[in-house]
Amino acid sequence: MEIATTPQRFDTAELATLLAGRWADVRQRVRKSLDENPLPPPEDPGTEAQREHVLAQMQQLATHGVAGLGFPASHGGEGDVGGSTVSLEMLGGNLSLMVKAGVQWGLFGGAVVALGTERHHDRYLTDIMDMSLPGCFAMTETGHGSDVQSLGTTATYDAETGEFVVHTPFEAARKEYIGNAARDGRMAVVFAQLHVGGEQHGVHALMVPIRDEQGVAMPGVSIEDSGRKGGLNGVDNGRLYFDHVRVPREALLNKFGDVAEDGTYSSSIRSRNKRFFTMLGALIRGRISIAGVSGASTKIALEVALRYGEVRRQFENPGTQAETPVLDYLAHQRKLLPALAKSYALHFAQEELVSCLHDLSTAEQVDEWQQRELESRAAGLKALSSWHALHTIQTCREACGGAGYLAENQLTGLRDDIDVFTTFEGDNTVLLQQVAKGLLTNYKDEFEELGTLGMARFVADQFVGAVIERTAARKILQRIADAAPGRDDEDVLFDRGWQLNLFDDREQHVLEGVAKRLRRATSDGADPFEVFNNAQDHVLRAARVHVDRVVLEAFVAAVERCTDPDLAVVLGQLCDLYVLSTVEEDKAWFLEHERISGGRAKAVTEAVNTLCRRLRPHAVSLVEAFGTPRQWITAPIATGAEAARQQEQRTHEQ
């Protein structure tokens, strides 16, 4: 097996430019604004102090204008939706700050922009941007997190007074985990079931004041602190209860549904389900930011672990009589380098996703298919990126041994904070199931009406094979794929076309398999709920392999964009490592379905080992190129303390 010679050096500046991508200027701007925004001390100062620290940092971000990036230019913002997402991603070293900023400007502010109309924009946006109106996004309830469509809070229109009455009818309907609620928030976008004249119109959002200027809870509003969490303790999460709280009719964020003074309900979208999903779709930025910042945190953890792995030594090599840097051990490389390769893959996929979001947000007309495709990618990438982050940060922690367990070395804090990213802004398992449903139904209009039950029936009736649509940008990839050699070629593992075809073929096969299975089972007259539930592992796998394909295509496209030949080789090998370690993880499937032979399966493992060895000398350069703001890397083991100790020990021993 031949792998091209790995260049000894490459143009790191070009790599950094490639990685900075379309919003390089925003990255630079945020990096600068963060210069005066240091990390809180690693010693836990207690919840209250953490919250204060994060609030101060938020206010500082607001003065630098970063907050305005995503708001309409008509109201003092910059209308740069993509840039705003990237700016949140840059906060990966301080996830409490990122989440609190995401709540204020992304979710709370974003909801006012996307679900409200001119009257709300005029009244609130300036105050939201400059933090003079801290707010909450009150959607999740204790009883309903994943299934928000079933939430229990009610907003009943009282035509006599022209007001809505917002109410929490039972404990499970209290608003739960609401960021900014426990301490700072003064207003909340409250999602509630809208009742008008005895009729139910589904979930709508209203602006509800929760505290006065002095910070005292408004009449009828009860606020509880959610208490200590596994992480993100700089965010003041709380619970909200409403006891027949009255707000004026104009408090309704009325872009997708409105109530006239006389109590007439109107909406541009007739179907209640479709209306709900359209509202959710308008809030897609939050999920995309979560995917991005998951990547950013992963990069920090990898930088800490790789820098430490390069200088930390353990066990003498009798051949050289020196202790061996731990990153020279294959087992250590295998822990960190495939994770680095996957981080690259996800980085480029994220860049594509943000671009797509940005372009759609500024497009004159967005067709429904594009919007669904965006939502599907956001869901899939959010799930894969947050799990990748959690697993990689944990792996980095273990790779740094006891040193990795000291709070000062950042890894446990990052892990604690990132943990909840796998279940908030959509539980990962639920999100992957949505991705699969979209693929199985090709985003047919019926989609939202279907639910789990109808899905199985729909697939049974109408699914006619997985139609995987391709955008124009994919054509170059198709050319590469078409040029792939036949299966028996020796070095096929490193052929980009073969790799693309392999991922593509797996996706098609799994998707068609699920469809066939659902169709077969349903035609037997079985209970559709049971049918779908029994196939759940299969359905989730369909989503995963779909996202894997999307991510690979983004990585391949980035390699193609590379103009420096040495860099192209290194990046290409990193892409090979991503592909082959992904194949290795799912080797059972490829063998079971005779996509690779036993012999080639062994060659995959050997190739992963070889690529790890080859890329090891570049590991630190590759992780540096991400351009993580320097003040997010404070771990003593990654910033000189370990290197100095090793030096002192060697001097002593000489």
Place this chain on the structure above:
Amino acid sequence: MEIATTPQRFDTAELATLLAGRWADVRQRVRKSLDENPLPPPEDPGTEAQREHVLAQMQQLATHGVAGLGFPASHGGEGDVGGSTVSLEMLGGNLSLMVKAGVQWGLFGGAVVALGTERHHDRYLTDIMDMSLPGCFAMTETGHGSDVQSLGTTATYDAETGEFVVHTPFEAARKEYIGNAARDGRMAVVFAQLHVGGEQHGVHALMVPIRDEQGVAMPGVSIEDSGRKGGLNGVDNGRLYFDHVRVPREALLNKFGDVAEDGTYSSSIRSRNKRFFTMLGALIRGRISIAGVSGASTKIALEVALRYGEVRRQFENPGTQAETPVLDYLAHQRKLLPALAKSYALHFAQEELVSCLHDLSTAEQVDEWQQRELESRAAGLKALSSWHALHTIQTCREACGGAGYLAENQLTGLRDDIDVFTTFEGDNTVLLQQVAKGLLTNYKDEFEELGTLGMARFVADQFVGAVIERTAARKILQRIADAAPGRDDEDVLFDRGWQLNLFDDREQHVLEGVAKRLRRATSDGADPFEVFNNAQDHVLRAARVHVDRVVLEAFVAAVERCTDPDLAVVLGQLCDLYVLSTVEEDKAWFLEHERISGGRAKAVTEAVNTLCRRLRPHAVSLVEAFGTPRQWITAPIATGAEAARQQEQRTHEQ
């Protein structure tokens, strides 16, 4: 595919008895003594308060006599080594307490017992047991954790004064992460390179006072606080530096090596390496306790998640018009039930390991092979149990969604505390490598002398196939294995004999494969370090599949001990689930090596799904049977809060 009908109920009391095992009385005693030993509040009270709380709980344990279990009866203890290990395992709900107790009575006290002689026992043991002498086990250094044989602290004998001079020659040689050091410890067992009359005799341990009665550091001793950690913040870890600290000659724990007044060194063990490994072997209890308590914490997390999964509902089933309990979803079952099955498997393997430790500790004569086998099992089970704990607790956290992220629901705290168990008391990766080395060399005497380099040479020269020894207790298993049907039988997946043979065959094949590979590569004249390093993933796999086999045998033996027929069926199906989910995880290997066909591979996945569905109704009973002390389960979501909310919501909706 036919699976025997799963009984609707079974004798839970018999199951509890089976699980309580040989030290049922100790479990009961500790459970009782813990009645007045509640968990600290979930709100983080700050490091100092946490430490105080844990110290108070330690003192309470001491007054209940639990501390004395493992100490010699001649000195006021009970000489029950197995019971003492089980008593630490019972502290799984409060890992700071477990670790601090483990440091004081297991490591510090254990070192005095195992490495010291009568003079040390007489002088110290009573004070250690009743906590009037809090102490430290000062082995690890900043520069050497995994490779403790290379530590840098020196103890130089001064024949003129009859004293040892203990010294920290450079920063990397400071004692790091020493439990009890930052706050409470007054004495430390310090491991240091022994220098006598210009000669080096390797690592030895000495009793060194570090604080006086008033808590002031002794002259020449500097103590630093290790600071905030990712968890276990109730343990006061610290760093120790020694600046030419003098202790009397009698401070040397002199069981395996002594220095006479005139400076003559003597030892019953000539080889320096062998002496070192004999000392380490005498301290094996710590590692076994870690494996046990990892299991205990896993059970707590599973109990919280399963109880919640049973009452928590999300998404309506249109067929029943009721929301579905999340544990009814296949994806949810797949997260939790194979983990429950593996927890059973590890529980029985741990019971065997503790029995083995206990019997060897009371045996008249212990042959070296038995001792090595014990050390190997301890290393392997510690690695697998701590990783299983970390992964399962994290999975439970995610399975409880946002509720799982609240500190009050225990899961994040358990995860934070257990995290470091994967890298302390031996880094898991390093431990598995040791297990593999033992297997490859069949614990030949040369073992400890070999190191990584010699290992490869040794295997190349002498390895003649993996000889897997069997104890007498294994004979019944052999009969089951021999009765296994041929490969083509339809329901072979559920045949215990086939399962045993499958695990056994995999172990043999992998082990022989590694041996061949090392032999081949070394005979090519390659650098042995490189050869071994390039095969490191293969070597680690050998250790893993070995431990899997050992664990399965323990589970099968427990099923065989079952007398209640219904219980035997349920437990047997849990064992099937353990086997088949383990096969599923490693399916690629079985396919690649043609141990199972593509068709059977699919059947394995289907069988895992079916077993999950079958066992789901018993999930809570199965986890309850572990008999976790009730005060370790405080999570509101597992003790009624969620059930009450669901009830209130249903009442409201009617």
